[in-house]
Amino acid sequence: MSKNTKRAEDFINDIPDSKLTGFPTSEGTIHKNTDFRLNMQGMTTGDPKKHNLQVQVNKETVAILKKVAPKTVASLLVLQDDPPSAETIKKGLKASVNI
Template identity: 55%
Template sequence: MGKASKELKGFINEIPDSSLNALPSNPGTIRKTTDFRLDMQGMTTDGKHNLQVQVNNGTTISTLKKVAPKTVAGPALVPSDGSWTAADIRAELLATILI
């Protein structure tokens, strides 16, 4: 999945710091494009943010259409104490790419 992986890495690297520095505690979408979305799945029992990148149903990347709406990066379990920077969160998402 060369193109899909490249596009996913681009999506993760383009998430603004402001979106990662103020994570919500409730589930919801943090950032969305045509192909991907960064979702906050909720808080874990030990108080970490469960972040995952998922494929959108309307993706334009043909190799991803069959995996939508599955998770393609994550989970990134981010401590709620503010100890992780936006760069730390991006690095964790990049390290957990599943495609």
């Protein structure tokens, strides 16, 4: 596992569970630190509706990650009407890390 993958997974693990429930339907940042941010990018258009969650690299990050900023490094679609647990969301985001 690369250092950047580990950084991304650590960021995901550190997201408070309370921020992984009751997502808004509008775009915005849900959680961030110096290196990464978890964004709600909007809702899918088809049925069932899903929240488009993305972990992106911040431009203010450490030098080793700057070359990929503001790239999306993990993503997950979460059902609006039947969202999974915070633990399941974290597992899904970590499984999709691509950095």
